[in-house]
Amino acid sequence: MPHEPQPQHPDELDAEAVRTWSSLALAALGRAREDIDAINVYPVADADTGTNLYLTAESADRGLAEAFPGVTDGTGSASLSEAVRAWAHGALVGARGNSGTILAQLLRGVADVLGEQSGQSGQSGQSDPAEHGGRGTGTLLARALTRAAEEAYAAVAHPVEGTMLTVAGAAARAGEAAGAAAGTAVDVARAAYDGARAALAETPGQLPALGRAGVVDAGGCGLVVVFGALWQALSGQEPAAEPVRGRAVPVPQPPEPCAQEDGPAYEVIYLLEASEAAVGELRERLDGLGDSLVVVGGDGLWNVHVHVDDPGAAVEAGVVAGRPYRIRITHFGDERRRARGERAQRAVVAVVPGEGLAGLCGEAGATTVLVRPGELPAAAELLDAVRRAHAREVVLLPGGAELRAAAAAAAEQARAEGVRVAVIPTRSAVQGLAALAVHDPEGSFDEDVVAMTAAAGATRYGELAVAERQSFTSAGICQAGDVLGLIDGDVAVIGSDLTETAEAVLDRMLGSGGELVTLVLGPDVPDAVAERLEAYVQHGHLAVDTVTYRGGRYSAPLLIGVE
Structure with missing residues (x-):
């Protein structure tokens, strides 16, 4: 649950302001997530933009809490630089989807400016220059929002107007104008919020897919929520309910996703430890494999997002560039069914000890969980994979005896949520491959489980x-x-x-x-x-x-x- 914001002096730009901004943004995205999901038509109508933004904000808030636990409850302290960098890092490592990845880069841009200004002064016992309020903070915040928009545009291989990039750019320009007019941080935050709202309203006329569906951009709608939380954190005033909460444009039903049916089949996301030069080469390779390419991060750690037809090739490109991990491969067939309010009848979740195996099982239609040496996934991670599979029936292949207890716990929780789950006691990845080879999603669940169990047991x-x-x-x-x-x-x-x-x-x-x-x-x-x-x-x-x-x-x- 998000932390309850504490009262603070309006216009202060300090660690407490970052904590409050984070808490308010998380709470507001939590309220708006379903409505944002419902208007998600671009770049893929997979009804998850609101959820991805929320999960990214949740990871950012958790990163701040774990780095500085006292800051989250008001019992401790941290410098502005420490707080904002921890917040941005949390967003980077937990970014979900296209929208969440862009949000992570926006927060990194903010951190780059605020972190540079405040430096390590919090450790020396001196207050940060940004913590005194007044006109200096307004200029600083305006610069931070401008850097955020610039870095977000640079992170996207082929920027498209009418998206959350457009909203971020408009907010930055409005904030710059307020800062140039000697406005305070509150003035800049309010101008950025108003600029974002105005830009959001114009997105249906900029992007044909939005115009046809009669909706504003879902990612941009989420970004308006984030800017509204910034203004509230600095001013203490709660933004108006529209468009921060609810649908910015009334939509009788979720839009049909047929326009994207001929796009890439998979979404691939992973964290990557690599040099900046290697990431430059990676961008070129991935740009040739698919679309919706977004690579964010820096200082040796990157979050890579791309839509492709060959997920194995996308993962291998990461292996060439550096050390990819936390690999997530999602088949858009499942996501598009969810966009129509449908669940797949059956899915397979496979735990695999290798990136190549993850790509192989992903191509076979399985939702995968990657195991790294010495880092066994917990029951919560397996449960998350079962939920991502978005099916009425799930066959879980744990791939190791040491994971049976976690798999059983995940299955029990999923069953309580209405999902029929069978755990096949595979003890090796090769048994999982044998089970996948005979998987028949069109047959009865019981017969499929029996056949897969027999194939695994005979291997x-x-x-x-x-x-x-x-x-x-x-x-x-x-x-x-x-x-x-x-x-x-x-x-x-x-x-x-x-x-x-x-x-x-x-x-x-x-x-x-x-x-x-x-x-x-x-x-x-x-x-x-x-x-x-x-x-x-x-x-x-x-x-x-x-x-x-x-x-x-x-x-x-x-x-x-x-x-």
Whole structure:
């Protein structure tokens, strides 16, 4: 829940003002989210712009609370620079969708200016120049809003007018005019709010999709809410109910999303640790893969958003650029059904230990949860994935015995929300792949679950790992650096060479028969290893087929499945 704003001196631009702005924006977006969702027609009519803005604001508010817990309840203190940077960072790491990603960059632009001005003075015991109120803060705030709009435009590969970018630009220009007229921070905030409202009203005439639907831009509507919260935080006056709350333009029903049916099929979002030069090359690669490209951030951490038909290629582009994580792949078929108030009948949620596997399962239509080494997802993250699948029936593939409890807890909560959930006890990603291969969304739920469970259960799984230290195993004592060959979770072979150990594991796994071998290669394993193992299987087992996939970053050196 958002924090209750505390009374403060009007026109102060300090850490408390940031906290109050954050709390008010979150509360207002929470009230308006459903109405904003209902008028969402651009760039994709997926009825989630209000929700994405709210979740982004929630992450920003949480980032501020976690960085400076005392600031959120009035018992502690932080400088303006510290508070605004923590707030912007929280938005960056939790940005959702196209609109949320742009909002995160707007907050970063604000932080860039306010943070530069206040510096580290809060740590030295001196008050920030911006905390005294008056005309100086008005000029400072105007500059911050201008920088925010400039950075947001720069973050979007192909800016389109009639969107929240237009609203941000108009607000900045109005704020600049007020600041130039020696206005205070309250004056600038009110001018920006009024400028945003006026620009929002003009968006149907700027963007044909909005004009046809008879609505204003959903992202811009959310941004008006944020500017209204800024004015309220500084002035203590609550904005008028329209357009901050409710629909800015009455819409009898959510608009039909048919106009976007021929667009890219997937939305891909991930955080990326990379250099600015690498991100420049990434922008070019992703721009050639799809549309709605927005890359925000800086200082080595970026949030990447793009709509594509090939989600695997979008993720691989991130791997080339740096270290992507928190990967989210959403199929727009599900989102468009939600826009029409429909749920898919059935969906699959798969937990996978590798970015390549996430892309592979995403292409198969599954909602994925990426596992990084040492960072198992909690039940709340699995529940979020079940909700994102937006289906009446969900098959959950946990992919590891250590995730069964979290999967069971997520399933129980989802069932309480009216979703029918079945957890298939997959213990490896290769069992999940086998289950996905026989998934039949058109058949009955029970029959589908039985078939997927049988396919997973009939798949023996192996894994090759490197020992980190000397230890006792079921195959004897291993030393640090030894290659361990595991079969069904137990160490069966200890070797010194990856390929030779894999061959020994394959011999044991195929000793009891098999028709198909699945190899999932880790990021550092060369293709030559797969070629040698494929030839090894073909030579010793003529009737056995072999398929090979790239697991991508975070996957084990080698996963083996035998069906």
